[in-house]
Amino acid sequence: MALFDRRTIIASLALGLGVLIMLGATSATYFHYTPPCSEAIASESISPDGHWSAAVMEQRCGPDDLEVIVHVNLRRVGEPVRAVYLSQRAELGDVFAIEQNSTDPYPILEWNSTRHLTIRCPGCPVAHIKTREEHWGPITVRYELAYPDAH
Secondary structure: OOOOOHHHHHHHHHHHHHHHHHHHHHHHHHHHHOOOOEEEEEEEEEOOOOOEEEEEEEEEEOOOOOEEEEEEEEEEOOOOOOOOOOOOOOOOOEEEEEEEOOOOOOOEEEEEEOOEEEEEOOOOOHHHEEEEOOEEOOEEEEEEOOOOOOO
């Protein structure tokens, strides 16, 4: 019987695959329950018809929570904020996101009608904007950033 016969090789590969699957499952579980960032709702505004919710959310990351991403999340009233599985960031429904430091002002939300939201952020540095959507489902989003490229 040879040292590296076919059964030994197949058994070794199966064992290695099993270990990799267990490590992957353990890592996914760990990062889901201990995300590297925290997420919190700073303010919320409900549309005039009561069907839509816009929330200013703050995500803090890094060793001292110094990396801050402020984002505006839209969803139907009554629906929970949906987070991406591993990162636990509420990316679904994001229409605006900006990297900020802790002294920058938060965006101000104003519903102009049941389907029109205005996001005001005159102190937001345009260079740090990560997401800027003008439509989300039936909602139209307008921005007032007090910079030449604002619209």
